[in-house]
Amino acid sequence: LATGRRCLIVRNGLFSYRWSQILDVGDIAQNTVVCTARAESEDPQSAWAPAPIDEVVAAIRAQRSEVVFAPHVETAAGILLPEEYVRALADAVHEVGGLLVLDSIASGAIWVDMDALGVDVLLSAPQKGWSGSPGAGYVMLSDAGREAVTSRTSSSFAIDLARWLWISEEYVAGRAPYHATMPTDTLARNAVAMTETRERGFEALRAAQWDLGTRVRALLAERGLPSVAADGFASPSVAVVHTTDPGLRTGALFREQGLQIAAGVPLHCGEPESFSTFRIGLFGLDKLADVDGTVDRLSVALDRIGL
Known part of the structure; x- marks a missing residue:
């Protein structure tokens, strides 16, 4: 979708910086504009x-972006783009004839209504909010997203969305064509987990996701962790x-208590060298x-850690 196109990236941390890395290493986009998150103050813990x-x-509007990439939730910063922000992105890029690609891998159970928000391509994965095992990427397409996929020739053989779209439709029709060896057992287990999610009620x-996140954030704030x-x-x-x-940043102190958290990572948004964090996934x-x-x-x- 991005080959030879004017692309804009909303960068809120390392995992949206990845879009820049992907486009640059593959020399994919015609040009790229990056809009980065920023600190609210000069405080190192802003x-x-x-x-x-x-x-x-x-x-x-200035670039006339043909593809906009944005992270619904940025895992490196815990930043969520509110619905009105996503809708404004969609309206702006559609105004100039482009597409909105939303990375929802870390969204958990904060479901995205693609039609209501104007998302053309939504990316997800099994290993976080879906309680599955890694082994595939989930790609959802609006009508405009599908048209963009099927009307263009991919620069990738392995990740040719048009080919994988055809493969998926053939499987739905009861046929089993080949493009690459499938992680069949993993996909089957993930389907069971997704069915359980549906049965529990979206x-x-x-x-529950909002309740959990709100309470965990309040708890961390009470312990002096901004x-x-x-x-x-x-x-x-x-x-x-x-x-x-350092024991918190690396997760070592949590491991001693039998909890697995994620070490802090840089944002690549102009943060100071002293920037140091840790991350808790609530998936x-x-x-x-x-x-x-x-x-x-x-x-x-x-x-027990003493916080």
Whole structure:
């Protein structure tokens, strides 16, 4: 979709910086504009917010962007793009005839209504919110997204979306054509997990995700750990907080308490060299089915660490 196109990237951290890496290494885009998150103050532990939406919309219009890439939730910062922000991105890029690609891999149960928000291509994966195992990428297309895929020739053989779209449709029709060896067992297990998610109720899980994220963020704030994400942009699926303690940053102190968290990573948004964080992923049916227990276990671990 991006080959030879004018692309704009909303960069809120390392995992949206990946779009720049992908496009640059493959010499894919015609040119790229990047709109980066910024700190709210000079404080080394300042909160961060996405680029102001008016600024991004102006950049889309100036570049006449053909593809806009944005992270629904940025895993490196715990920043969530609110629905009105995503809708404004979609309106702006559609105004100039382009497409909106939304990375929702870290969205957890904060489901995205593609039609309501104007998303053309939505990316997800099995290993986080879907409680599955890695082994495939999930790509959802609007009518405009599908038209863009089928009307262009891909520069990739392995990741040719048009080919994989045809493969998926053939499987639905009861046939089994070949393009690459499929991770069949993994896909089958992931389908079971997705069915369980549907049976539990998408809206019930969305409510549980917000409840869990809100309570975990409040707990971390009470322990003196300031959020990287600014008010209004705090994701309930990933909480990222500042710390100056190497044992917290690497997760070593949590491992001693039997908890696995994720080490902090850079944002690539002009942060100071002293930038240091740790990340807590709040994904999966196990956590959403036991919000009280999840919060209690984290609270006990923080007590034992001395926070």
